[in-house]
Amino acid sequence: MQWKTILEDRNRFFWVLQGAGWSGYALVHYIGSLMHEMRDIYALVLILGAYAGFLLTVPLRYMYRRIWDSPPWSLILIVLAASYAMAALWAVVDNATYWEIYKFGFRPESNWFYFKNTIAKFYIMLSWSGLYFGIKYYQMLQDEKQKALMATSMAHQAQLKMLRYQLNPHFLFNTLNAISTLILVKENELANRMMSKLSLFLRFSLDNEPIKKIPLAREIDALMLYLDIEKVRFDERLNVTIDCSKESESALVPSLFLQPLIENSIKYAIARLEQGGEIIVSAKRFGSDLLIRVEDNGPGAKIPVDQMIDSGGVGLANTRDRLQALYGKNYSFTVTNNEPHGLRIDIRIPFEQVETA
Template identity: 65%
Template sequence: MLKSLLSKSWFPSSDRGFWLLQFGGWAGYALVNYIGSLMHEMRDIYGVVLVLGAYSGFLLTLPLRYFYQRVWEWHPLLLMFVVILASYITACLWAVVDNATYWEIYKFGFTPDSHLAYFKNNIAKFYIVLSWSGLYFGIKYYRMLQNEKQKALMASSMAHQAQLKMLRYQLNPHFLFNSLNAISTLILVQDTAIANKMVNRLSHFLRFSLDNDPIKKITLKKEVEALMLYLDIEKVRFDERLEILIDVSDEAKRALVPSLLFQPLIENAIKYAIAKTEEQGVLSLKAYVERNRLIVQLCDNGPHAPEQPELLMKNAGVGLKNTRERLAALYGDEFTFSMTKNEPQGLCVEIVLPFETLESV
């Protein structure tokens, strides 16, 4: 019955565990004390006292949960002091409520022994509330550890899937055909120097895509270098019709990003924007660091960009979906992936990631 009530929509799934433990824990506390009272042949009314005491403990520990959520990120030593202090204050309030309950039911006055009993009762309740706090932090840390493990497993799985999908991009027959055809043309016109250069770039790009573990991160500087290998191959296809603008700050070059993160996005831009424009095609990559966040913007000047670019995600191909899913697996809620219209025409993709460097990991 209780479980079915807690499963209703007004209880978020993340809170159900807390409420089940809160109800069950205090009910168990009352039951254990009641069984102990039977062994000492206490009056029947004492059962009511125990229920009221457990109910008071239940209510008084609820604010602790929301208080601990606010101080969760504090320094461990300060947090420990605050938890002990909060537990003692809660125990004192609980002892006061218990004492008032005893007085109302038994109608006895205060005596010198009463003060000693109150002090002992206060200490006992302090240990109970402190134990409640310890269980709260222990369970919360355990859940966080399990979430991190689950996120790591998901990231590993998604990264391997992303690698397979990106390999399909990189080994796409059309891409290889266009690259080899361009190299063949250079050989026919006896431009062997550029043909040799393109073969080397194609070889280095494919080697880079195979050697880099998608789970690990590389510096943005290396990522841009790999991206330029791919773009140099595409520039042979488009000749003077493709212009590439790179604007990456020195600080951003040190940032760590998933390997080959931008290649599917650039390939989409070439396929759906640059290849369809009759004018000069422009691809721009801008990256900078702001407020400890890495901001990367990929833009093109292709025609026919939708008025609401975000709607592209609903009918997006493998590239966009794969990139967003991979970022979600690696960063959870700590990233943003958005698309906006470029001015005067085209599409911009903006990715915001936590700023991480080799020194910080």
């Protein structure tokens, strides 16, 4: 039986602790008796005493369950009264086994001995009650902590899904608008090709959870599907170069996080150049990090670069927010002017790979 299974099953955990605790009680008292000259039958007295304590504390468990939500002072008074009542019963059983079995019917002359024994048992019962409430409160705190972690995780996942799905309407609007334009100018063949590419791209999007990471090689495949759509519009005006090291292709990255960056470059660079332009996507490993660069040879930014992310449309801010949600502070996302002209986006994230068995 695994300890994890025992800890997760609260009822089983109680009985394991109950048995171990009272067995330990009997063992400690037996070891203490070895220091004195006690007959062997004293071991039976100890076992019967521990067994009586085991049985009498079981009703306490069910009583404490019923009064769990009582006001604090009422709870304390009930615990004290219940502990003393069980201690008195335990003392009666303990005295009976001691005087009938060990002393063979001998009785002490004063009742003071019985009272002292009851008080001693009361302290033990009170300690048992304290342990019970302590363990229960600890389990409640763990449950609340687990719920808080689950709620945080669900909120985190919802945020990531929102950020990913925020791009779909933006991308779909642009693509469907382009298809509509092709139909209006009677370019039905091109419109059909573009619709087919769009279908493949959306299928890829649906097959990959927004909260999961995928290998960079698959991300590049998705990017090429998107570029196939854009090449229907721009034809030879759009040139794309992919330069990813072999090692970087297996690195895990957020799904479809390159597409909005490329879309941003097409919108603000390629579309504004009569002769078209070039977009370069490169990736390599550097120590424990993955470095990704997206650059173009467009006209560059017309506003200060440090304001580009928040004013550069959905793509840049969305990608930054997704990276922050996934990696916390362990990432960088910078936008700078490219040389001799154009824009460059540098991304640094932890280098992660799929764990293989």
